[in-house]
Structures are given as C-alpha cells and as structure tokens.
Amino acid sequence: MTAHGASREAFAAARERLDALTDSTSVDAARLGDELAAVTALLDREVSLRRVLTDPAQPGEAKAELAQRLLGGQVGGPAADLVAGLVRSRWSQSRNLVDTLEELANIADLTAAQRANTLDDVEDELFRFGRIVSSNTELRAALTDRAASKAAKSELLRSLLGGRANVTTERLVTRLVTAPRGRSLEAGLESLSKLAAERRDRMVAVVTSAVPLSDGQKQRLGAALAKLYGRSMHLNLDVDPEVLGGIRVQVGDEVINGAIADRLDDAGRRMAG
Numbered sequence: 001m002t003a004h005g006a007s008r009e010a011f012a013a014a015r016e017r018l019d020a021l022t023d024s025t026s027v028d029a030a031r032l033g034d035e036l037a038a039v040t041a042l043l044d045r046e047v048s049l050r051r052v053l054t055d056p057a058q059p060g061e062a063k064a065e066l067a068q069r070l071l072g073g074q075v076g077g078p079a080a081d082l083v084a085g086l087v088r089s090r091w092s093q094s095r096n097l098v099d100t101l102e103e104l105a106n107i108a109d110l111t112a113a114q115r116a117n118t119l120d121d122v123e124d125e126l127f128r129f130g131r132i133v134s135s136n137t138e139l140r141a142a143l144t145d146r147a148a149s150k151a152a153k154s155e156l157l158r159s160l161l162g163g164r165a166n167v168t169t170e171r172l173v174t175r176l177v178t179a180p181r182g183r184s185l186e187a188g189l190e191s192l193s194k195l196a197a198e199r200r201d202r203m204v205a206v207v208t209s210a211v212p213l214s215d216g217q218k219q220r221l222g223a224a225l226a227k228l229y230g231r232s233m234h235l236n237l238d239v240d241p242e243v244l245g246g247i248r249v250q251v252g253d254e255v256i257n258g259a260i261a262d263r264l265d266d267a268g269r270r271m272a273g
Contacts, residue, residue, distance in 0.1 A: 007096035010089035011103075018104050021078050022111045027074075029115065030168070035079035037175055039071065040101040044181060050094045053087045059090035102181070106172060106192060110199050113168040120234075123196040125208075127171040127236040128188040129161075143177050144185055149232035150178040171174050193236070203231050208238045208248040225251065 016017065017104050020121040022029050043050045049070075051065050064084040071080045113119045133140050142148065142156060154174055161170040176188040183191075197204045205225050207213070213221065218235060229251065249256040 001081060006090040007034040007092040007100075010046055010086065010091055010094070011100050013099055014082070014086055015084055015107075016105060017203075021082065022108060025115075027078050029108045029112035030075065030171075032078055032082075033112065035173075036082070036101055036105035039079065039083055040098055041179060043098045044179070050098060052095050054091045054094040056134060058089075063087040066200060070207055075254065080108055080145075080244060093249045100126065103195070104197055105175075106213060107199070109168050110196050113166065113196075114199050118166050118168065119164050119199055122169050122172075123193060123204075123234055124236070125165045126172070126189055126193045126196060129165075129169070129173060130186065130193070133185060133189070142187065144180070148255065153177050161219050172185060197234050200232060200234070203229055203251055204234050206236045206250040208240050208243050208250075210239070210241050210246045212239055213237065221249075225249070 012154070017261075022031070039114055053067060055063070057246070067084050067087045068080055071083060074181050075083075083101070086097060086100065102217075109206075110119065110122065113122045120162055127249075133143065143153060145153075154177075157170065157174050157177060161173065172192055176192065178187065180188060193204060203225075205222075207221065218237070222233050245257055
C-alpha cells in the first residue's frame with residue numbers, strides 16, 4: 001500500500017494492533033480476515049460514510065463510537081475494536097483507510113495460514129496462479145470481465161481452485177478477483193505474494209531456469225541469495241527453456257542474469273557441481 005504522512009503513521013499503528021490481536025491464539029485469524037474484508041467492501045461502497053469516519057474535523061472518539069454502533073452485532077469484538085482504532089487515527093485521504101483495512105484482512109488470512117503451517121503452500125499457489133493467468137488470455141479475460149457477476153467469477157475460481165489449492169489461497173484470490181478496487185489482477189497477485197513473504201520477514205526471488213532445479217540446487221541458491229541480501233529468501237520457481245544463460249533471478253526490481261552474475265558466481269559453480 002502506498003500512503004503518505006498521517007496515513008503512513010495510522011497504517012503502522014494498525015499493523016501493530018493487528019499483530020497484537022493475532023498473537024493471541026484465542027482470536028480466529030481467518031474469521032477476523034473475513035470480517036475486515038466485509039468492512040472494506042462496506043466502506044468502499046459507502047463513500048459518504050467513509051468520509052465521515054475519516055473527517056479530521058471530527059473528534060476521534062466520536063468516530064470510533066459511530067463505527068462501533070454501525071458494526072455492533074455485524075462483526076466480532078476484535079474486528080470492531082480494530083476498526084474503531086483505525087477511525088480514531090488521522091488519514092491523509094479517506095481511501096487510505098479502506099486500503100489499510102483490505103491489507104489487514106489479507107494479513108489476518110495469511111496469519112491463519114501461518115498458524116496452520118501452510119503459508120509456504122499459499123505463497124507457492126499465489127505465484128503459480130499468477131503464472132497461469134499471465135499465460136492464459138481467455139482465463140484472464142473471464143476473471144477481469146466487468147460485465148461478469150461476482151457470483152460467476154467466484155464459481156469459476158471455485159472450479160479452478162476448490163479442493164486443489166489451500167483454502168486461504170482460494171479466499172484471497174476470490175476477494176481480489178471479485179473486488180479488484182481498480183488494480184490489475186497481476187498487481188493484486190504480486191501484492192499478495194509480497195505480503196505472504198513478509199509474514200516470515202522474507203524476500204521473494206523469482207527464479208526462471210532453463211531446466212527444473214534439483215532440491216540441492218534450490219537449497220544452495222536460496223542460501224546464496226540469503227547471504228547476498230542479508231534476509232531469508234523464498235524462491236518462486238518457473239521453467240523457461242529459452243532463458244538466457246540457463247537461469248534468471250529477480251529480487252524486487254533487481255535482475256541477475258546468466259550464471260547468476262558475478263555476485264553469485266561462487267553459488268553458480270557449486271550449483272553446477
């Protein structure tokens with residue numbers, strides 16, 4: 001999420017409150033994610049309400065009380081408290097509140113996957129689904145068709161992912177497709193992948209190789225990249241027989257071509273060994 005000034009501070013505070021909530025095993029993180037997503041949809045739809053809840057001229061406590069009254073009985077206590085805390089904060093733009101709610105919903109879902117020890121699966125499935133969408137123009141067109149109903153898109157995703165992907169993956173992708181909020185499908189999937197990696201404070205390396213890497217090669221490459229960047233690294237793997245130099249690694253905006261370039265020359269020799 002891109003935010004400035006007051007919104008950045010409010011977002012950071014909200015992340016801390018969410019982490020404190022989800023650190024408690026008594027909080028159902030998946031339910032919290034669903035409820036925050038429902039509030040996101042409400043405020044995205046009701047522009048006048050969003051403006052009232054982010055009006056800097058109104059006392060923060062009055063806005064928090066309004067949010068509690070509106071949401072009372074509609075969502076659980078943890079979600080209502082989190083939203084009340086959000087509207088007490090100051091926001092540079094009213095839309096930033098909704099962006100933050102959406103991101104908190106996604107983080108809550110990813111936290112549920114982390115608790116279930118399935119976060120790695122979710123990361124991999126998000127990446128693979130992104131690759132499928134980018135290579136299948138008909139599928140992408142169906143998922144981004146503005147004339148198609150949310151129910152039709154949800155049913156299509158259920159037929160594609162139901163029983164084949166983790167429930168968290170299906171939930172995240174379905175929310176993204178049915179409520180894109182102005183983003184491209186590719187941008188939304190990339191954002192979700194980054195959030196998943198951040199749950200373990202890891203960076204993501206997209207590795208494209210001419211042939212599939214062995215388990216040993218993956219481990220050595222991951223270790224070499226972690227040493228280079230000083231952070232744990234999650235590898236998203238893809239195969240393209242036409243990749244130059246046999247392998248291509250992209251970490252953020254940085255691309256390392258060929259035999260993983262000079263900085264990974266040693267790792268490249270060990271991979272070949």
